[in-house]
Amino acid sequence: xxxxxxxxxxxxxxxxxxxxxxxxxxxxxxxxxxxxxxxxxxxxxxxxxxxxxxxxxxxxxxxxxxxxxxxxxxxxxxxxxxxxxxxxxxxxxxxxxxxxxxxxxxxxxxxxxxxxxxxxxxxxxxxxxxxxxxxxxxxxxxxxxxxxxxxxxxxxxxxxxxxxxxxxxxxxxxxxxxxxxxxxxxxxxxxxxxxxxxxxxxxxxxxxxxxxxxxxxxxxxxxxxxxxxxxxxxxxxxxxxxxxxxxxxxxxxxxxxxxxxxxxxxxxxxxxxxxxxxxxxxxxxxxxxxxxxxxxxxxxxxxxxxxxxxxxxxxxxxxxxxxxx
Amino acid sequence: xxxxxxxxxxxxxxxxxxxxxxxxxxxxxxxxxxxxxxxxxxxxxxxxxxxxxxxxxxxxxxxxxxxxxxxxxxxxxxxxxxxxxxxxxxxxxxxxxxxxxxxxxxxxxxxxxxxxxxxxxxxxxxxxxxxxxxxxxxxxxxxxxxxxxxxxxxxxxxxxxxxxxxxxxxxxxxxxxxxxxxxxxxxxxxxxxxxxxxxxxxxxxxxxxxxxxxxxxxxxxxxxxxxxxxxxxxxxxxxxxxxxxxxxxxxxxxxxxxxxxxxxxxxxxxxxxxxxxxxxxxxxxxxxxxxxxxxxxxxxxxxxxxxxxxxxxxxxxxxxxxxxxxxx
Numbered sequence: 001x002x003x004x005x006x007x008x009x010x011x012x013x014x015x016x017x018x019x020x021x022x023x024x025x026x027x028x029x030x031x032x033x034x035x036x037x038x039x040x041x042x043x044x045x046x047x048x049x050x051x052x053x054x055x056x057x058x059x060x061x062x063x064x065x066x067x068x069x070x071x072x073x074x075x076x077x078x079x080x081x082x083x084x085x086x087x088x089x090x091x092x093x094x095x096x097x098x099x100x101x102x103x104x105x106x107x108x109x110x111x112x113x114x115x116x117x118x119x120x121x122x123x124x125x126x127x128x129x130x131x132x133x134x135x136x137x138x139x140x141x142x143x144x145x146x147x148x149x150x151x152x153x154x155x156x157x158x159x160x161x162x163x164x165x166x167x168x169x170x171x172x173x174x175x176x177x178x179x180x181x182x183x184x185x186x187x188x189x190x191x192x193x194x195x196x197x198x199x200x201x202x203x204x205x206x207x208x209x210x211x212x213x214x215x216x217x218x219x220x221x222x223x224x225x226x227x228x229x230x231x232x233x234x235x236x237x238x239x240x241x242x243x244x245x246x247x248x249x250x251x252x253x254x255x256x257x258x259x260x261x262x263x264x265x266x267x268x269x270x271x272x273x274x275x276x277x278x279x280x281x282x283x284x285x286x287x288x289x290x291x292x293x294x295x296x297x298x299x300x301x302x303x304x305x306x307x308x309x310x311x312x313x314x315x316x317x318x319x320x321x322x323x324x325x
Numbered sequence: 326x327x328x329x330x331x332x333x334x335x336x337x338x339x340x341x342x343x344x345x346x347x348x349x350x351x352x353x354x355x356x357x358x359x360x361x362x363x364x365x366x367x368x369x370x371x372x373x374x375x376x377x378x379x380x381x382x383x384x385x386x387x388x389x390x391x392x393x394x395x396x397x398x399x400x401x402x403x404x405x406x407x408x409x410x411x412x413x414x415x416x417x418x419x420x421x422x423x424x425x426x427x428x429x430x431x432x433x434x435x436x437x438x439x440x441x442x443x444x445x446x447x448x449x450x451x452x453x454x455x456x457x458x459x460x461x462x463x464x465x466x467x468x469x470x471x472x473x474x475x476x477x478x479x480x481x482x483x484x485x486x487x488x489x490x491x492x493x494x495x496x497x498x499x500x501x502x503x504x505x506x507x508x509x510x511x512x513x514x515x516x517x518x519x520x521x522x523x524x525x526x527x528x529x530x531x532x533x534x535x536x537x538x539x540x541x542x543x544x545x546x547x548x549x550x551x552x553x554x555x556x557x558x559x560x561x562x563x564x565x566x567x568x569x570x571x572x573x574x575x576x577x578x579x580x581x582x583x584x585x586x587x588x589x590x591x592x593x594x595x596x597x598x599x600x601x602x603x604x605x606x607x608x609x610x611x612x613x614x615x616x617x618x619x620x621x622x623x624x625x626x627x628x629x630x631x632x633x634x635x636x637x638x639x640x641x642x643x644x645x646x647x648x649x650x651x652x653x
Contacts, residue, residue: 084640119644289362
């Protein structure tokens with residue numbers, strides 16, 4: 001049976017999705033990247049190996065996320081796609097008439113506007129990561145609550161307090177202040193969710209025409225408090241797809257299927273790649289005053305790819321079989 | 326021969342052919358600072374006041390790059406280049422900021438260019454400039470006329486034959502005898518808005534133009550639009566735009582909206598640009614109101630990571646191609 005693999009390596013999580021020809025998800029994995037993308041991808045593949053027996057044949061691989069190029073070199077990807085397109089593709093597959101995609105991940109948040117199944121506008125957070133998953137993680141840890149429970153507590157709120165959500169540093173001090181005043185924990189957490197939603201809609205969502213159906217995805221969609229805050233703020237129901245946490249990976253798998261359909265074969269290195277040793281090193285090129293930081297990825301000591309140089313001197317010096325970007 | 330240094334920043338991208346040929350005709354050798362690199366950026370950021378925008382900070386770095394290589398540095402003050410219009414205040418104050426920065430400067434060639442009341446001010450400025458080299462007014466005016474011809478050629482290359490400033494400038498900056506002229510092919514065209522000193526600087530724009538070309542687009546900028554069209558389009562605003570550079574952007578934006586061959590518009594602004602915070606907002610509003618033109622706004626500063634820009638560009642390109650495929 002032919003299956004397709006999508007890998008989304010983000011700042012916080014690494015997600016893998018295996019789907020069949022009919023685009024049904026067979027397996028999905030949600031791993032923490034913990035700053036080691038290569039090791040995490042390998043771990044994911046080892047886990048998949050245990051789940052997939054000989055009947056399954058990986059016929060296409062797509063990568064996305066901030067480590068998409070690195071991952072693509074390592075696994076031998078058929079398609080490398082930015083996360084905005086990947087998320088839109090996945091949302092449009094699951095909810096064909098979707099008009100708005102709200103996506104909040106570990107360190108970025110985006111809004112994608114679709115009309116008639118085609119992206120018509122998008123935005124991504126710029127300099128500020130307030131209100132993304134990392135901040136919720138950190139607050140949950142500070143309050144000693146598992147992040148999974150965090151959102152549920154918000155639902156018990158009777159009277160959400162108003163938290164200043166402009167900046168995560170100020171939000172934290174405001175939360176502490178409200179705690180010391182004696183507000184209940186659920187009220188504070190619900191207030192925080194509302195503040196983050198307000199912040200998202202005013203920054204990322206500024207000037208965008210948010211029409212339903214609205215799909216809310218990304219790791220933060222797991223948070224019931226955030227889901228509730230979004231539907232309250234937008235005054236309409238917000239759809240959270242079953243596989244909300246791995247939508248980027250699903251999009252990458254769908255795109256891989258399309259690519260392979262066109263070109264006929266896959267570049268996937270095969271599961272044996274988990275036994276191979278991948279190393280990266282970086283060095284400062286001394287060719288000119290730019291002093292570019294060049295990154296080199298090697299497999300078993302053989303350089304596979306290089307990038308980071310503005311002039312392309314290092315990048316082009318390798319006849320890599322895979323074209324980056 | 327006396328050497329005159331010109332920082333490869335700000336108005337270099339608009340007026341270099343004029344300046345180069347004027348100084349050359351007066352017997353000077355013209356030396357440019359190196360193309361922007363990491364060292365120039367770092368020096369500029371370290372020396373400039375915090376409130377300045379990236380292109381202004383960069384100018385400091387280019388001035389430093391020229392020290393020790395030239396006898397004099399050309400540091401004009403551009404107040405106004407057209408009647409009742411002005412250049413950004415930060416650029417007006419630039420010579421003072423540079424002089425107050427504590428950099429050990431060589432001799433400066435300074436001139437005030439203020440055409441807000443009368444065009445004749447330009448000739449006066451040319452004479453004042455020329456006197457740094459000779460007292461012969463006739464010789465100065467002859468040099469000025471020849472230089473003006475160069476500038477016209479440069480503008481013609483951009484406005485009439487669709488060349489981008491960076492390639493056209495190669496004819497004057499000595500990098501190539503034959504500019505890599507862009508062929509006007511039938512490729513999807515992207516309208517690129519933004520000040521010349523941002524979009525043509527390959528370092529701070531993170532090679533935006535080359536990245537777009539690699540994706541398969543032909544890039545059209547405000548400089549590729551004849552001045553009369555810019556004027557006509559900008560006049561559609563309910564109130565006259567008195568910033569020359571802002572007017573150029575807004576006129577180009579309106580023009581792009583009318584062109585069926587332009588399939589998307591990208592606006593690049595530097596963080597901390599006062600005029601752009603207003604002009605950018607106006608452009609975005611008009612683009613959104615039109616609803617038909619895919620639009621992307623990019624902000625750049627010295628902290629901008631390339632990854633974020635690449636992700637947005639790729640997504641923007643996907644969006645356009647996707648839409649294009651569906652229309653067919």
